[in-house]
Amino acid sequence: MLACSFQNAGLRVFDIRDLNHPKEVAYWKAPAVRTEVRPSSGSWAQGVDRTVDKIAGWARWVVAKQNDNGNGPELELWTVSDGNGFQILRFTDSFKQNNKDLFEETLASK
Numbered sequence: 001m002l003a004c005s006f007q008n009a010g011l012r013v014f015d016i017r018d019l020n021h022p023k024e025v026a027y028w029k030a031p032a033v034r035t036e037v038r039p040s041s042g043s044w045a046q047g048v049d050r051t052v053d054k055i056a057g058w059a060r061w062v063v064a065k066q067n068d069n070g071n072g073p074e075l076e077l078w079t080v081s082d083g084n085g086f087q088i089l090r091f092t093d094s095f096k097q098n099n100k101d102l103f104e105e106t107l108a109s110k
Contacts, residue, residue: 001025001102003077005055011079011089015102025099026091028077029053030084053083062088075103 002022005011010029014022030053057080064074077089096103 001061003059003061005057005059005079007054009055011055011059011077013077017102025102026095028089030055030081030087032083053081055079055081 002014002016003011004014010027012024013026015025016022032053059077059079062076062078064076074090078086079089080086091103
């Protein structure tokens with residue numbers, strides 16, 4: 001899988017097993033924070049547009065040893081956005097169940 005992000009466009013995840021036919025499989029766009037100040041967020045100067053959140057860096061794949069339920073390994077995406085700070089993104093159980101082959105191949109390559 002390939003994760004791509006660019007400022008206001010959010011974060012998109014692609015299945016690139018067939019490089020001639022990449023397929024978008026997941027999408028995340030953090031909510032706008034408006035006037036709320038959150039820990040580790042940035043750009044709180046006067047005049048900054050906080051009606052959208054901007055991805056502030058490259059997403060990073062991390063294989064967690066265990067998830068919150070004690071099961072593992074768990075594939076996570078770590079990212080940082082301007083208004084929401086550090087975020088850990090995980091796939092839903094139903095998505096993982098419907099795409100077992102995608103996760104088996106991705107976890108095997110890590």
